[in-house]
Amino acid sequence: MDNYPITISLDKEVHHFEVGEYPHHDEERCKYKIFENGAYVASFTPDEHDFLHICQNPGAVGEEVLHLLADKIEKHHPQGMNDNIRKLKP
Numbered sequence: 001m002d003n004y005p006i007t008i009s010l011d012k013e014v015h016h017f018e019v020g021e022y023p024h025h026d027e028e029r030c031k032y033k034i035f036e037n038g039a040y041v042a043s044f045t046p047d048e049h050d051f052l053h054i055c056q057n058p059g060a061v062g063e064e065v066l067h068l069l070a071d072k073i074e075k076h077h078p079q080g081m082n083d084n085i086r087k088l089k090p
Contacts, residue, residue: 002089003018003019003020003021003035004019004020004076005018005019006016006019006069006072006073008065008068008069008072008075010062010064010065010068011027015033015061015065016035016036017035017036017041017069018034018035018036019032019033019034019035019065019073019076020032020034020035021079022035022043022046023045030044030045030055030056031043031044031045031046032044032045032052032055032073033090034059034061034069036059036061037066039059040058040059040065041055041057041058041061042055042056042058042060042061042069044070044073048075050074050077051074052070052073053070053073054066054070
């Protein structure tokens, strides 16, 4: 999947992020990596209910910005975050 842009505005400050999705994530690798100005700044991973949780925050991105970013990423995937890893139940 291609990376896609997301812009977050908070308190007159605008952040331009790029989101990369990694379908083969596990406990050590997060599913969504976030870049700002080409630098890796944060990552998220979905839980079993498709809600994103902060996985890593090496860029020290503010918590409110991260929550807004997670909301926009969740809206970008209306079918669910875990669709590509769910298994059919008999």
